[in-house]
Structures are given as structure tokens and as C-alpha cells.
Amino acid sequence: ASTLGAQAAQSGRYFGAAVAAGRLGDGTYTGILGREFNSVTPENEMKWDATERSRGQFTFGAADQIVNGATARGQRVRGHTLVWHSQLPDWVKGIRDANTLRGVMNNHITTVMNRYKGRIHSWDVVNEAFADGGSGQLRGSVFRDVLGTGFLEQAFRTARSADPAAKLCYNDYNIENWNDAKTQGVYRMVRDFKARGVPIDCVGLQSHFGAGGPPGSFQTTLSNFAALGVDVQITELDIAQAPPNAYANTVRACMNVARCTGITVWGIRDSDSWRSGENPLLFDRNGNKKPAYQATLTALGGR
Numbered sequence: 001a002s003t004l005g006a007q008a009a010q011s012g013r014y015f016g017a018a019v020a021a022g023r024l025g026d027g028t029y030t031g032i033l034g035r036e037f038n039s040v041t042p043e044n045e046m047k048w049d050a051t052e053r054s055r056g057q058f059t060f061g062a063a064d065q066i067v068n069g070a071t072a073r074g075q076r077v078r079g080h081t082l083v084w085h086s087q088l089p090d091w092v093k094g095i096r097d098a099n100t101l102r103g104v105m106n107n108h109i110t111t112v113m114n115r116y117k118g119r120i121h122s123w124d125v126v127n128e129a130f131a132d133g134g135s136g137q138l139r140g141s142v143f144r145d146v147l148g149t150g151f152l153e154q155a156f157r158t159a160r161s162a163d164p165a166a167k168l169c170y171n172d173y174n175i176e177n178w179n180d181a182k183t184q185g186v187y188r189m190v191r192d193f194k195a196r197g198v199p200i201d202c203v204g205l206q207s208h209f210g211a212g213g214p215p216g217s218f219q220t221t222l223s224n225f226a227a228l229g230v231d232v233q234i235t236e237l238d239i240a241q242a243p244p245n246a247y248a249n250t251v252r253a254c255m256n257v258a259r260c261t262g263i264t265v266w267g268i269r270d271s272d273s274w275r276s277g278e279n280p281l282l283f284d285r286n287g288n289k290k291p292a293y294q295a296t297l298t299a300l301g302g303r
């Protein structure tokens with residue numbers, strides 16, 4: 001096939017992009033979006049500060065725009081994200097009572113998931129809950145500090161009841177290198193969830209890489225998570241300077257792991273990227289394919 005999405009589909013995978021509602025009026029952008037990708041992730045529009053800025057007042061305008069557009073183009077949608085310490089409104093950060101916060105968290109998960117029930121293939125239920133560095137423990141957040149470490153389990157159980165058809169993912173960055181303490185912490189959590197029957201279906205590895213691309217152990221990490229009985233997904237791929245080999249290595253690692261079900265790049269053109277200074281994506285600011293595009297297509301098995 002001659003596009004990323006169509007080629008990925010030949011092995012039953014998706015190839016997606018993060019999409020910003022504010023760019024949907026740009027014809028170059030939507031042209032590439034419709035042509036190349038068969039999955040989309042709203043870059044910011046489903047986050048807590050976008051969907052429930054005040055308690056109990058839900059706003060879905062921008063997220064609806066992305067989901068409806070994707071549906072019209074025949075693309076699937078990844079949900080991002082329900083429980084995250086960042087882009088979290090102050091009213092949530094200020095809650096000190098556990099019963100109140102548990103109710104607020106469950107209501108947020110249920111309301112957002114219900115809105116898109118049946119239309120989201122995978123949800124990032126919890127994002128970035130583990131600390132950086134060597135501890136392998138959860139980071140401090142209102143959720144951990146008020147509810148304790150059990151907030152993750154609570155979030156996943158609530159999510160399963162809200163939309164039983166969606167794959168429920170834990171998503172994080174810097175969990176690509178097998179030997180990192182953070183990777184090990186997430187691995188232990190997933191193993192524990194599977195052992196105790198807590199619902200979890202996938203691990204999202206964000207994969208924001210430097211110019212060297214993925215660590216040498218990347219494929220091992222993907223296989224080791226998969227061996228726990230979950231899918232793995234590359235959820236926010238971008239690579240400083242976009243070296244073709246670095247993209248090819250990343251894609252090949254996924255292709256080599258049966259349970260690596262899809263790849264999402266975190267934006268379309270370099271100018272759309274949160275790291276635009278590093279030109280980390282597959283299309284240049286004029287919308288032209290970069291060398292990394294061809295390397296990616298080839299690694300997916302295309303030409």
C-alpha cells in the first residue's frame with residue numbers, strides 16, 4: 001500500500017496521528033490526515049481541563065469535532081486521557097476528602113467515556129502516574145496523595161463498567177528502556193493487575209525519543225509487557241530530527257511483536273509538534289513527506 005494507515009492495516013495494525021481541533025480548518029493538514037492515517041488521538045481536547053473545567057460542567061465541542069471528523073473519514077479514535085496529574089483543573093487539585101475525590105474521578109471517567117461509548121478503540125485511562133528517576137514508585141499527585149495507590153485500580157474498574165468494548169490502557173513516557181526503574185515499576189503494576197483480575201488491556205509507550213531513536217531494549221520491553229497478556233501500543237511517537245533509521249527501528253520493533261497493535265505519531269507536520277524546534281515528525285512544515293516517511297512506510301512492509 002502507498003499510505004501509512006493502509007499499509008499498517010495489512011498486518012491488522014493501525015497507524016495514527018495526534019490531531020488538534022484548531023487545525024482542522026487547514027486544508028494541507030486535513031489532506032494529509034485523511035490520506036495517511038486510520039486512527040486519530042485528540043492531542044488536548046479530551047483532557048480534564050478541556051472536558052470538565054468546572055465541577056460537573058462538561059464541554060465536548062472540540063472533542064466532538066475531532067471524533068465526528070474521524071468517523072466521517074472512516075478513522076478509528078484513541079481516547080486521551082481520563083486521569084492525569086497535568087492539565088488538571090485547580091478545583092480537582094484542591095480536593096482533600098477521599099470520598100469526594102473518588103466520586104469526582106469516577107464521575108469524570110464515566111461521563112467522558114459514555115459520551116463516546118462504542119467509538120473509541122483504546123482509552124488512556126491513566127496517564128503518567130509513575131515517577132521519573134530510580135524509585136519505580138507512583139509520582140505525587142492529588143490522586144495518589146488523597147486516594148492512595150489504589151486510585152489506578154479504581155479508575156480501571158470504573159472505566160471497564162463505562163465502556164466494556166474499549167481497550168483500557170496505562171500510558172507513560174520513559175518506559176521504553178527495559179532496565180529503567182520506571183519501566184519496572186509499570187511492569188510490576190500490570191503484572192499485579194493481571195494476577196488480581198483488575199481490568200487492563202494495554203500499555204501505551206509514548207516513545208518521545210531523542211535523535212538516537214529507541215533504546216536497544218525497546219523490542220524486549222514490548223515483548224515483555226505483551227507476555228503479561230496485554231497489547232502494547234506506541235502512542236505518541238516523535239524523534240528529534242526524525243532520522244529515518246530511528247523511525248524504522250521503532251516501527252520494526254512493533255512489527256516484530258504480535259501484540260503491538262498500532263502506532264501513533266504525535267502530530268502531522270513538524271510545525272504541528274509540541275517539539276517543533278526539533279523537527280521530529282514525518283512531514284515538513286509545508287506538508288511534504290520527509291525521508292523518515294519512506295523509512296516508516298518501508299518498515300511497515302510497504303514500498
Ligand code: G3I
Pocket residue numbers: 043044086087127173206236274
Ligand atoms: O488552549 C490554550 C490557549 O487558549 C492559550 O491561549 C494558549 C497559550 O499558552 O495555550 C493553549 O493551551 C496549550 C495547549 O497545549 C493547546 O495548544 C497549552 O498552553 C499547552 O501547554 C498545551 O501543550 C500540550 C501539552 O501536552 C500539555 O501538557 C501539547 O499541545 C500536547 O502535545 C502535550 O501532549 C502530551 C500528552 O498529552 C501526554 N504525554 C506528553 C505529551 C507531550 O507533552
